[in-house]
Amino acid sequence: VARHTKAERDEIMAETRQALLRSAAQEFARHGYAGAKIDRISTAAGFAKGTVYNYFEGKQALMLALFDEIAATHVDFVARQVGGEEDPARQLERFFASGFEFVEHHPAQARVMLNTIYGHDAAFKAHIFAAYQPMFQLVSRIIRAGTREGVFRLVDPDATAMLLMTIYLGAASQVEGAGMHWLKHAQVAEFALYALGSRQ
Amino acid sequence: VARHTKAERDEIMAETRQALLRSAAQEFARHGYAGAKIDRISTAAGFAKGTVYNYFEGKQALMLALFDEIAATHVDFVARQVGGEEDPARQLERFFASGFEFVEHHPAQARVMLNTIYGHDAAFKAHIFAAYQPMFQLVSRIIRAGTREGVFRLVDPDATAMLLMTIYLGAASQVEGAGMHWLKHAQVAEFALYALGSRQ
Amino acid sequence: VARHTKAERDEIMAETRQALLRSAAQEFARHGYAGAKIDRISTAAGFAKGTVYNYFEGKQALMLALFDEIAATHVDFVARQVGGEEDPARQLERFFASGFEFVEHHPAQARVMLNTIYGHDAAFKAHIFAAYQPMFQLVSRIIRAGTREGVFRLVDPDATAMLLMTIYLGAASQVEGAGMHWLKHAQVAEFALYALGSRQ
Amino acid sequence: VARHTKAERDEIMAETRQALLRSAAQEFARHGYAGAKIDRISTAAGFAKGTVYNYFEGKQALMLALFDEIAATHVDFVARQVGGEEDPARQLERFFASGFEFVEHHPAQARVMLNTIYGHDAAFKAHIFAAYQPMFQLVSRIIRAGTREGVFRLVDPDATAMLLMTIYLGAASQVEGAGMHWLKHAQVAEFALYALGSRQ
DNA sequence: CATGAATGAGGATTCATTCAT
DNA sequence: TATGAATGAATCCTCATTCAT
Numbered sequence: 001v002a003r004h005t006k007a008e009r010d011e012i013m014a015e016t017r018q019a020l021l022r023s024a025a026q027e028f029a030r031h032g033y034a035g036a037k038i039d040r041i042s043t044a045a046g047f048a049k050g051t052v053y054n055y056f057e058g059k060q061a062l063m064l065a066l067f068d069e070i071a072a073t074h075v076d077f078v079a080r081q082v083g084g085e086e087d088p089a090r091q092l093e094r095f096f097a098s099g100f101e102f103v104e105h106h107p108a109q110a111r112v113m114l115n116t117i118y119g120h121d122a123a124f125k126a127h128i129f130a131a132y133q134p135m136f137q138l139v140s141r142i143i144r145a146g147t148r149e150g151v152f153r154l155v156d157p158d159a160t161a162m163l164l165m166t167i168y169l170g171a172a173s174q175v176e177g178a179g180m181h182w183l184k185h186a187q188v189a190e191f192a193l194y195a196l197g198s199r200q
Numbered sequence: 201v202a203r204h205t206k207a208e209r210d211e212i213m214a215e216t217r218q219a220l221l222r223s224a225a226q227e228f229a230r231h232g233y234a235g236a237k238i239d240r241i242s243t244a245a246g247f248a249k250g251t252v253y254n255y256f257e258g259k260q261a262l263m264l265a266l267f268d269e270i271a272a273t274h275v276d277f278v279a280r281q282v283g284g285e286e287d288p289a290r291q292l293e294r295f296f297a298s299g300f301e302f303v304e305h306h307p308a309q310a311r312v313m314l315n316t317i318y319g320h321d322a323a324f325k326a327h328i329f330a331a332y333q334p335m336f337q338l339v340s341r342i343i344r345a346g347t348r349e350g351v352f353r354l355v356d357p358d359a360t361a362m363l364l365m366t367i368y369l370g371a372a373s374q375v376e377g378a379g380m381h382w383l384k385h386a387q388v389a390e391f392a393l394y395a396l397g398s399r400q
Numbered sequence: 401v402a403r404h405t406k407a408e409r410d411e412i413m414a415e416t417r418q419a420l421l422r423s424a425a426q427e428f429a430r431h432g433y434a435g436a437k438i439d440r441i442s443t444a445a446g447f448a449k450g451t452v453y454n455y456f457e458g459k460q461a462l463m464l465a466l467f468d469e470i471a472a473t474h475v476d477f478v479a480r481q482v483g484g485e486e487d488p489a490r491q492l493e494r495f496f497a498s499g500f501e502f503v504e505h506h507p508a509q510a511r512v513m514l515n516t517i518y519g520h521d522a523a524f525k526a527h528i529f530a531a532y533q534p535m536f537q538l539v540s541r542i543i544r545a546g547t548r549e550g551v552f553r554l555v556d557p558d559a560t561a562m563l564l565m566t567i568y569l570g571a572a573s574q575v576e577g578a579g580m581h582w583l584k585h586a587q588v589a590e591f592a593l594y595a596l597g598s599r600q
Numbered sequence: 601v602a603r604h605t606k607a608e609r610d611e612i613m614a615e616t617r618q619a620l621l622r623s624a625a626q627e628f629a630r631h632g633y634a635g636a637k638i639d640r641i642s643t644a645a646g647f648a649k650g651t652v653y654n655y656f657e658g659k660q661a662l663m664l665a666l667f668d669e670i671a672a673t674h675v676d677f678v679a680r681q682v683g684g685e686e687d688p689a690r691q692l693e694r695f696f697a698s699g700f701e702f703v704e705h706h707p708a709q710a711r712v713m714l715n716t717i718y719g720h721d722a723a724f725k726a727h728i729f730a731a732y733q734p735m736f737q738l739v740s741r742i743i744r745a746g747t748r749e750g751v752f753r754l755v756d757p758d759a760t761a762m763l764l765m766t767i768y769l770g771a772a773s774q775v776e777g778a779g780m781h782w783l784k785h786a787q788v789a790e791f792a793l794y795a796l797g798s799r800q
Numbered sequence: 801c802a803t804g805a806a807t808g809a810g811g812a813t814t815c816a817t818t819c820a821t
Numbered sequence: 822t823a824t825g826a827a828t829g830a831a832t833c834c835t836c837a838t839t840c841a842t
């Protein structure tokens with residue numbers, strides 16, 4: 001007979017995996033991919049070095065798994081908040097607000113995502129871009145709706161979606177820097193809405 | 201007897217230093233700081249490994265020197281273009297246009313700067329932020345002037361300068377990605393001007 | 401209450417042990433001692449890693465047990481065939497013939513033995529040499545008998561026995577190499593008999 | 601200016617390379633490929649770990665280079681001795697004699713070759729077989745000459761060459777085993793010559 | 801001024817072994 | 822009796838840095 005039942009084992013393993021991913025986020029955020037040490041990740045999670053290799057093929061696979069985890073959490077978080085609104089302008093506000101909130105609640109994960117998107121590794125970039133496609137599409141849909149309803153002025157929806165994502169990420173990346181919370185989400189949202197011709 | 205006069209020697213050394221910095225920009229852009237190899241840098245510049253250490257204390261010092269080089273070039277490049285205009289709105293357009301131009305003309309250097317600004321290393325970030333202060337101040341001055349002249353609506357000059365820099369960098373970072381030139385500098389400038397209440 | 405009677409349990413355990421030894425032979429043959437993985441051995445036998453440690457002290461003990469198993473099987477196999485003949489020349493022919501047969505029927509086990517005998521590990525070598533003593537003595541007895549009966553010319557029995565074993569092993573080791581069955585057992589036997597002065 | 605002239609540098613590097621190969625032979629002979637430690641190899645040669653990697657791509661490349669070195673030395677050694685004789689029977693005697701001599705003079709190298717030939721690694725085997733082709737052909741030529749001249753009875757030249765190589769290797773592999781010098785080269789040569797119908 | 805062989809700290813990865821159930 | 826998650830010692834390999842010429 002096995003040490004645990006199938007269900008118990010699955011739960012334990014899922015917890016261990018989550019713990020490792022949490023540690024990995026911290027470590028990658030603090031030291032970057034190259035500077036991250038597997039040993040620190042496992043130890044911080046309360047395990048020995050080898051355990052990481054029972055759950056992930058290696059350092060790179062761990063990073064990719066972390067990307068998927070982050071994107072899923074982030075996209076879900078934002079979609080949930082935006083989904084609560086009907087009006088495109090309000091949705092855009094929620095989009096920026098939830099972005100700042102995500103960075104505040106999951107600083108390590110946000111850091112990893114930003115480092116990667118603006119980093120040099122093409123493979124990592126491609127992976128995370130793919131994982132974030134749903135969010136890009138969400139913004140694109142908001143702009144189209146806003147334009148259709150006459151709330152926003154006529155703009156190229158995809159280019160603008162890209163631009164808003166860029167502002168979002170750029171602004172977000174300023175949030176966690178020690179003491180440089182210069183940009184408030186309301187300022188950013190107001191700026192964007194004004195640019196879209198939606199005066200309050 | 202010396203093989204070269206003092207002046208000749210100085211020129212040779214200045215050229216060698218520049219060659220190494222050029223190579224370094226390429227290498228750091230392609231592989232990131234941790235992934236960059238001193239050997240590749242020196243070889244690409246036409247020298248042996250040891251030569252790098254005759255000009256720079258080490259890898260980190262080389263990186264910092266490169267930051268200064270990049271910032272000086274970049275700030276000068278933008279200031280020169282912006283300086284050619286009088287009107288704040290035109291200046292802002294030139295600001296965005298020259299940014300895109302810089303990225304196109306100096307892709308490796310732009311890449312290094314962006315990787316660092318959005319990277320994990322606090323020391324590097326601080327160094328490059330400091331080196332870019334003049335550009336931040338330039339934007340801040342443009343906004344103040346525009347507001348004073350009534351060309352722009354009333355906004356917080358520093359927060360907005362920060363936001364514009366953010367947009368600038370975010371947009372710029374999209375430029376070099378193979379085939380994803382989604383954002384044109386005119387679109388970005390128009391978006392920003394609209395947000396500032398300066399309709400054309 | 402016990403799930404199995406003592407006898408049933410003993411049989412199950414004997415079967416498990418045999419299954420593990422079979423897997424081990426395959427694994428050690430394919431990857432050598434150092435390259436062999438306990439996990440692959442147990443999995444191939446249909447068990448989990450831990451089970452190996454219920455039957456053997458560890459990897460090394462498993463190897464030694466495998467040596468004993470191989471030697472016992474091999475010696476028995478050869479002795480049985482040689483025993484069916486009376487004439488020393490015929491016995492020698494059977495010796496070579498049965499050797500080739502053994503290699504064909506038990507390729508993995510033959511491989512393990514040869515790898516070990518010609519390998520670097522002194523402890524393993526000593527162990528397998530000891531286990532094969534009966535076969536060396538068998539050959540030695542055949543030569544003595546042949547010499548006594550005047551079938552073979554006068555030779556040093558032990559040195560010649562050693563030499564014949566050497567030829568046997570060398571020839572055998574060529575058998576399994578893909579497509580290089582250059583040596584037939586009849587050729588080898590004929591060569592040896594000729595060397596012993598026994599013309600057909 | 602370089603530290604040394606081109607010629608000096610080449611000589612130094614050749615010496616270092618040889619020293620590393622010597623150490624490698626010792627280490628691989630004593631511990632096998634898997635058990636060999638790069639660190640011990642370099643240290644025994646009087647260098648630090650890293651130096652090995654300045655001369656060889658890695659452990660495997662070092663092993664392959666060693667194979668080539670061994671085969672070249674060995675083939676040359678045997679060919680030289682055999683070449684001093686005219687008569688095929690005498691050549692065969694020299695062949696066996698020089699083989700035993702080689703093993704006595706280069707025990708580590710002989711050990712590496714034998715371990716590999718009888719080992720489990722197909723790639724290594726193929727490499728060393730290829731490197732030893734010249735020796736196989738040498739034996740094959742001796743047999744053909746002997747048969748042509750009527751010194752040897754009519755045998756399949758290639759199969760017999762293979763068999764003689766086998767005996768050679770098998771006998772040789774007994775030489776270095778502590779205290780088990782059972783087979784003398786003269787005994788082996790006499791055995792082989794007798795088998796070939798060349799009675800003295 | 802430039803060179804490049806040598807160095808060795810540092811880190812990813814492997815896998816035999818343990819042990820609680 | 823069998824299990825398999827966890828362990829951590831062991832080792833290959835990388836590469837920034839040194840320094841003698």
